[in-house]
Amino acid sequence: MTGWPHMHVEMVGPGRTLLLKLRGPWAFDGEERFPTLGDMRARVQIGDFEELGRGLVINGTVQLTEVIDPVYTTALVFPPALLAGSRRRWLIVGGGDGATAREALRFRDTESVRLVDISRMVIERTQELIPSFWAECQRDLRLAIDPSDAGKVLEGMADRGEKVDILVYDLSDAGNEETNPFPESSADHLYTEEAFRVAARCVEPGGVFVAQLAELSPVRFGDHLRYREALKKVFRHVLSYRVFLEPFGYSESFVVASNHEGSFSHSPPEPVESRLARIYAGDCSAVYSSRWHEHLFALPPSIARRME
Template identity: 30%
Template sequence: MQKRHNDIWFTEYQTRHLRLGLSITKVLANIQTPFQHLLVVETDEYGKLMALDGAIQVTEKDEFTYHEMLAHVVLTAHPNPRRVLIVGGGDGGSAREAVKHPSVEEVVLVDIDQEVINASRQFFPALSAGLEDPRVTVLTMDALEYVRGKKGEFDVVIVDSTDPVDFAEGLFREPFYRDVHRALNEEGLIAAQTESPFTDPDILTGSALEMKRVFPIVKVYWGAMPTYPTGMWTYLAGSKVHDPEELRSPLPGRTRYYSGRIHRASFVLPPFLEELLAERNE
């Protein structure tokens, strides 16, 4: 008879009928912040993992696919991005990518939860390195309130939000997009994550309709994100003037997923996704 074997798993219930499980070797943090439950664990397959309210936010192994696509598409579509606002993104990944662009002079990151920032600095140094760049200012406050008071100050806004529940729900609605439109200058662009078209098609299509009420140019693009629901992730790019499919500024420094070819290809939507968007626009 062999000895019995025990192991510990982290399981994310991505829908009522879909879950992702990862074996873990250590629990590094397990706290309730003023806004959400925060968990950091060491996994066998993906290295360190941070989850908020049970949803995976980052893992060491695959976070770059998400952060590079969220940040670089609109930053290279802008002819000269100098001032960048990041809404959310307390882990620092989007800031890390933004400062790879030589033209960027200032990044303002606004996240409501200081504990997320603290956990990233403690457990994810490759991510939080972006927060230490001298061009980056970190503010701990409600981003909805912050954006509401700005006018024509930013070239690019990157919405690196959690799922649209509780305090983050407003980040997917027309009033917020109107505030962002006001905060951007005349050539401004916005990028926002919009979930999986398989598990949350209503979030994608609803957000697209909300953004189209504000921005004259709105396009969907997508990329791989293995530990997010279904592994296929979508984004919205909104613009006042410039077509986000076109590259106008130099490519960033070293990347592992994003490239000029990936930029253009990401706007090529599979037929099912084109049909989904067309149906909801009727």
């Protein structure tokens, strides 16, 4: 495009391409290999987007930018935090950019957060180049950062009977030849029914599991439905929700699930504002409210019918 010497081009579907203007060359552009995953490789880029602020791109796909961080991260973290009976122990699978850990640590009853991300490069470079994602939470003594294969970590926890109150899947999307120059992803093995079963064994009976699960729209919904069906075989309660994110070019979807023996509704037992005032130490008034919470779970009828 004339006048755009620096740009990011991303396929978001078989018939859709996302074109984002960069203010200059990539601030960081590196490749990482994972010997424990058959020497799989990943490309990590960090750059300054014209409208979206500094952002992280993995394997050609935008993961998070400064502008969408508050929207995406609260959509991922707040619903499970509001629905869980306790937020004492967290396990974050992925989330190497630090934003999810930052928010988890702001809940008043949080005692420990374990972040397991195989990419040491993402962890180190975002701390250096996008410090707002971390907000210095890497110095919080309640946070343990583990640059390991999360699949192995989950299996070890399940075998030892270790459980957490909230388990967050904050992963890159699974590999997709239609939209990604890297047909394999380091997260592929974590999106299987078997992996979900292992994850469920790591969650307290009244705890909550949450995952981001690709696009959910009238155009593309197959991946979400497939993962949702796998989760329904593992968890008693499974609820879908979504939020539109401009840098993605589509509505990113999430699933919150639990094996709670009682009822499980997306609506917390008290108004969102008053509940957050009790359990959350930060200021979220600009990015979260009762109306926004309800909006996340208000799927269009055509999509809601597919859920059934």
